[in-house]
Amino acid sequence: MTTSPSHLALRDDSIFKLFVRYTVPTIAAMLVTGIYVTVDGMFVGHFIGEQGLAGIMLGYPIGSVLYAVGAMIGMGASALVSMKLGEGNTRAAQQIAGQTLTLCAIAALIVCTLGVVCRDDLLSWLGAEGEILQMASDYLLWYFALGIFPILAMAFSALLRNDGQPNRVTLIMIFGGILNVFLDWLFIVVLPWGLTGAAIATMLSQAVTALLCLQHFFSSRATLRIHKHTLKLTWQNTLEICRLGFSSLLMYLYLSVVLTLHNKAFLWVGDAMDVAAYGVVSYTEAFFYLVFEGIALGIQPITSYNTGAGQTDRVIQTRNLAFAVTLLVALSGMAVIYSFPEYFVYLFAGTQTSILPDAVQGMQLYFWGLPMEGLLLVGATYFQSINRPKEASLLTGGKLVLISGFIFAFAALAGIHGVWMALPVCSSLLTVWLLLSLRKNVRPVYSVA
Secondary structure: OOOOHHHHHHHHOOHHHHHHHHHHHHHHHHHHHHHHHHHHHHHHHHHOOHHHHHHHHHHHHHHOHHHHHHHHHHHHHHHHHHHHHHHOOHHHHHHHHHHHHHHHHHHHHHHHHHHHHHHHHHHHHHOOOHHHHHHHHHHHHHHHHOOHHHHHHHHHHHHHHHOOOHHHHHHHHHHHHHHHHHHHHHHHHHOOOHHHHHHHHHHHHHHHHHHHHHHHOOOOOOOOOOOHHHOOOOHHHHHHHHHHHHHHHHHHHHHHHHHHHHHHHHHHHOOHHHHHHHHHHHHHHHHHHHHHHHHHHHHHHHHHHHHHOOOHHHHHHHHHHHHHHHHHHHHHHHHHHHHOHHHHHHHHHOOOHHHHHHHHHHHHHHHHHHHHHHHHHHHHHHHHHOOOHHHHHHHHHHHHHHHHHHHHHHHHHHHHHHHHHHHHHHHHHHHHHHHHHHHHOOOOOOOOO
16 A cells, blocks of 8 residues: 555655644644643633632542543554554554554443542542532533544644645644534523533533544545444554553643642642642643644654655654653743733633742742753653653653652642742753653664554
8 A cells, every 4th residue: 555645745754844734733733732731721711710720620630630641542552653654554553543443432431430429429538628629520420421522623633734734734623623612602691500501511512523524534535444344453553553642641640739738738738729829820821831742743654654755864853853842832931921921820820819929929829940840741742652661651651750859858848839940950850851861762673562
């Protein structure tokens, strides 16, 4: 089977041209995807209030396990698919795409059932009680009831990008984001359904995104076309998808754990107002995190394909360009945040000025770690894309372990200030390890077991 022109371009076009072609629409897609979370925060903060903001901050980290599972399957399958295409093995790539759909369905059944059953226990462990517990529980009920859609959306938006359609992914994400804004307005403002409305709005938007992405893989235009015979799982491909995607699972679980541990630490040394202030900071951080993720996901088809094709120099050029752009974005973001912190508080909390001092102080203590956060995210995805899952998993898993200890150790030593400082200190230490690993592991691994 022949390789399509869009895939040959990954081998032959200039790195800068490919970087722009893949990362710009991917960054745009990720920013629009961020609307799913950011707009929820704005509507909740303005129309439900501080308790609603605290409720969504306690509930979302638990619900985000859906995105973690979708990222594991999608990124693992995407890296494997692109390496197979780079080797010229289109038939094997199609088998992987079909098996990805089956794997998503099985994973959704398991995760969503556990989420519905265990949500109240998890929220209680986090310290939620009273009205905040009830609001967060209602939010998670609908998140998990419709949880197959974000898993499919995460997995097949990544595969669609690897099938040479980065612009199409962006258009789908834009449509889903606009729909989410409308549904948030409908279910929170017009129909005052509270956090239940926020969850339903997000999940329905994810459903539309998932179905639009999936449609491509059943059309004659798809290189990675799904047929009935490609849906049957094989142990080899399942294990390879999970092995390559494991660092993405850890990365998304890390985000969930960071939110969860910050919330628990703030409730330990502070109160619900500190959780609400952290909500403002985390929503602000999400914008930049999505840009970093867009850079990482954008370079993945380029680095994976050229790894399979044996083009090492092109892989390293792509990595270096990605790191340079990541640092530029992070430093620019720091300049804006430190210059106008009050604007970001108003954006997510409206005129509720009671959290303004806490949120501004949190930004000052927290955001100096932004460049390191960007480098770690792009670095982990780079290792994953060149078939070095061990380094990728050690990076994300190490961060998960370290931050779990850092947050409570810093909280015990310095109270609320310590909680704010834990993540940037942890990220700085891991960035040193990343740079050392990049020097030791210059060459990609070409063969895929």
